[in-house]
Amino acid sequence: MSGSFAGVLFDLDGTLLDTARDLGSALNSLLAQMQRPLIAYADYRKIASDGAKGMLELGFGDELKTLDFQNLHQKFLDYYATHICVDTCYFDGVEKLLTELNYKSIPWGIVTNKPGDLTTQLLTYFPLLAQCHVVVSGDTLAERKPHPLPLLYAAQKLNLEVNQLCYVGDALRDIQAAQAANITSVIAQYGYIEHLDQLSDWQADLHISQASDLLVYC
Known part of the structure; x- marks a missing residue:
């Protein structure tokens, strides 16, 4: 791949x-x-x-x-x-991944269920994240994950077909949204996942143990 x-x-x-x-x-x-x-x-x-x-x-x-x-x-x-950014930080490998995506001119975006005002506020602390091509928050549209609409909307904003994209997330709702949108689903195993041994039940397409592992697919 x-x-x-x-x-x-x-x-x-x-x-x-x-x-x-x-x-x-x-x-x-x-x-x-x-x-x-x-x-x-x-x-x-x-x-x-x-x-x-x-x-x-x-x-x-x-x-x-x-x-x-x-x-x-x-x-x-x-x-x-x-107190939105006292201890918040990038996960290991995220800066490397995003920098490389930018270097390769591969567009990327953020689709979160976080409220829009908090998303906007948080991104101001991380200039690299502000370089994303689209941000879809939990209240941007009438639906939010696990509904596929936020991902389909983001794909449209990137001017890409769903089969050209992957979606990386650490929650079952992320994988369900990607599957419903026919977008390749990627589990961020380093994220907030309680039972790693149950991830096979999510039936995601790919698993990564660090953010920069995604580079092999881009």
């Missing part, structure tokens, strides 16, 4: 950027305010791709059903927005 992809689409959290610690800080700040037990990094890291909702479900468990979810959700987002 060497040289098979004319363009690449990426998930953001857990694929390009390691945002887990800043998301976890937002959760633990909220838990501390409400005098709840804090969540350890090892426990919240594997939930980070599920965003604010997943983090709140982890932190509050069944009790969340009895609380004002919308209020908690907003407080989480407010804290995160003001």
Whole structure:
């Protein structure tokens, strides 16, 4: 498959950027305010791709059903927005991969379920990411992953056919979206995946253990 992809689409959290610690800080700040037990990094890291909702479900468990979810959700987002890039960083190999894609003039984009305002804010801290050709956030369209629409929209913006693209992500919804869009699916095994031994069940086309491993296909 060497040289098979004319363009690449990426998930953001857990694929390009390691945002887990800043998301976890937002959760633990909220838990501390409400005098709840804090969540350890090892426990919240594997939930980070599920965003604010997943983090709140982890932190509050069944009790969340009895609380004002919308209020908690907003407080989480407010804290995160003001601490969005304290510990966030690239995953190993991401800068090498993106630099090489740029050098080869291979267009690439970001398709994330993260809200658009937070996506835009976060990308300002990473000039290399600002060079992407398209950004589709969770609220850009009427649908979000695992629906294929965000990927199909991104493909259209790149002016590429779906069979010319791959989509790299670390969550089942990413693989499902790619499969539904008929785009080659790539699992970022280095991301926020709890059970690596179950990845075969996702039936993805490719697996990479580091971001730069994708270069062999571009």
